[in-house]
Amino acid sequence: MPRPNMSAKRIPQILDAAMLVFSRNGLQSAKLEEVALAAGVSKATIYLYFKSKDDLISALMKRFFEQNMDVLHHLRQTEGDFRQVLMEWIDQTEEVLAENDVFVAIGLEFYSFAGRDAQAKEMVRGFFLEYQQLLTEMIETALLKKRKPTDIAPQIAFGLITQFEGANLIGSLIKWEPGLYSKMKTNMGLLLDGAGL
Numbered sequence: 001m002p003r004p005n006m007s008a009k010r011i012p013q014i015l016d017a018a019m020l021v022f023s024r025n026g027l028q029s030a031k032l033e034e035v036a037l038a039a040g041v042s043k044a045t046i047y048l049y050f051k052s053k054d055d056l057i058s059a060l061m062k063r064f065f066e067q068n069m070d071v072l073h074h075l076r077q078t079e080g081d082f083r084q085v086l087m088e089w090i091d092q093t094e095e096v097l098a099e100n101d102v103f104v105a106i107g108l109e110f111y112s113f114a115g116r117d118a119q120a121k122e123m124v125r126g127f128f129l130e131y132q133q134l135l136t137e138m139i140e141t142a143l144l145k146k147r148k149p150t151d152i153a154p155q156i157a158f159g160l161i162t163q164f165e166g167a168n169l170i171g172s173l174i175k176w177e178p179g180l181y182s183k184m185k186t187n188m189g190l191l192l193d194g195a196g197l
Helices: 007-025 033-038 043-049 052-075 082-099 101-114 118-143 153-174 181-196
Strands: none
Touching: 007 033, 007 043, 007 052, 007 101, 033 043, 033 052, 052 082, 052 101, 052 118, 082 101, 082 118, 082 153, 082 181, 101 118, 101 153, 118 153, 153 181
């Protein structure tokens, strides 16, 4: 009898373990043996699915950024006032990140890795371009509803992204000081006020 294909179970199991190990120990310092132990598999099993540690890191980055894009695509489909939708998303994100520093830690690891690896850099760049495009489309729709010109939408999207990602970076360094996201939302509000949103 043929052996069952365990890929559907093993790959997420290994990626989940890698996320925990890499966020705790760093991408460079973490060993595949640690990932295998956390996943409850042998190191040889990891090599069945991933050619190398870098291949595992790339797969984890791909999943991480795809999950973030899924959230943003869902956000784009949300009905309602753009500002309200954006602020509710920020509130939800703040709750998730405050309770689970693994996401921020692994994100920082990915940015650091992208500084040293061309393929990773291209993946991060692609994520941010798509991220900006989605926000730009949402802003254009909001501006059109208010009968305002849309040519400034890409700059507004870029400003919102830099404020959001900057707050996440600062938050990771100061352990989510109370009021951090409130300050960011105030600054975003000022940017949106200036655009008539």
